[in-house]
Amino acid sequence: MATTRVPILTYHGNNINGLEYTNNDLVAFQADLQLIDAIGWRIITMDQLLAWYAGQLPDEAVKQAVVLTCDDGTWFDYHDLDHPSYGPQKSLFTLLKNHQLTTGKQVHMTNFVIVSPEARKRLDQLCLVGRGWWGDDWWQSAQQSGLMSIANHSWDHNHGVLDNNNHSDDSFADIADEASCDQQIKQAQLYLQEKMGIGFNCPYFAYPYGNYSDYLHQKYLPQKARELGLMAAFTTRKDLVSRDTDRWAMPRLVCNYHWNSTTQLADLLQGK
Template sequence: MLAYHSHNIHGATYQENDLVAFAEDLELLQAEGCNLVSLSQVAESVIYGHALPDRAVALSCDDGADYDFIDVLHETWGEQTSFGTKIRQSGQGVLTSFVIADPLAREEIDKKCLAGVGRMNDFWWADAIDSGVLHIGNHSWDHQHSCLERYANMPSERLEFRSVDTIEAADYQLGQAMEFLRGKALNPGNALFAYPYGHWTDYLVQEYLPHHYDAHRLVAAFTTNPEIVHAGSSRWLLPRFVFGQHWRNQSELRYILKQL
């Protein structure tokens, strides 16, 4: 499974722009004979033993920036073609966009950590689902992001999802997000969770996720551990390779694909 961040736009080259990398990687995946499947299919293969096609690859993106689905004129780097447009043009696959649910958190993160021009919206979620090329997944209520004022007094070692270790904290981050997403963007992706920063706690993996389904309605959770999914993978710790972290060019991506 591969993961991208559409708001990572620092230039117009593969290494500088996740949107450019995604477009070029789609072409590479096709040339390498890979079969695109959804993250929901991957989860079902682990949980129920459903077979996947040979050389199956699933695509995802985190945080839910508008660039996931909307072609946007970037204030510095010009017209940007979204992940959704590239998937639609390719004619194959479903991308899962893991979004931050809380509108106020998205607004504050956009102002303080991104360009501050309002690119963390939710008006496109329903259209993305209807398009058939995107699922909307759960990336927590507020990412427990360090730039949020609500966490100004939290010790740094407890930030970034490291302190979600009680039922109250888990309900706040996962359950509350689930309720919001099911009300605003009901789709198969609602049953999937991506840990912010890839950080997970023993409480989430061993207690909350397996034993409190009615509170969160999730069937699988995804990390950023760079591994290939296999039959013995934990449904609550499914690995993903992240662009910019685990591969930075297509030679490195080809090396990953050789493991399939």
């Protein structure tokens, strides 16, 4: 019998460089939702995936199912906005909600947000359209809706455009000591817990740019998992999740990187 494998799909709501599938992740997401439904697949939550991974759910529970994620947490993930160059855009959240209304099926997305307010403010000026569209006003409503969970994508993404004195590199590939990891991951986790309030539990972390150091992956996360309240970490390695997958290096497929059309996505879902 073939090993059961589950794809995790990743979108970037702020990837808007036109109005086509290939240059607008919101357009792509809408088409992909329709595809998933049309080929008889369904959406499960990250919690369901992890329960299956831990042996608490049978293979049947994840058969022909995808997990949806998005990264960075800009307003394009939640708010419908009038893009200065490309006009009105429906957010990932709106598309998700509409899909639920149309199909009556379960929808869910885990949103890995950049946590630091200062970093988001600066990134909004430098990388987005500079209209204050990277705020966190929507985090609680998204979480409470049950359609979109908020999760940790590090304190400031170690983003190259920030005056970040932690590392010279624009990634997490060199992060090699506890203080730096605490600054990026623990600080973010504590802020999220404080901001989201009692009962918030989203034990997932996505590596910025998908990469990581040996120290972070083999020592820091496994050893501090309980203290941090984390159960798994996600990369952007092109693969599907099986029960043999390393929980601190879960693969994810990235829209408009690993696939550029619904045809290609259909192939990827079927492990081609």
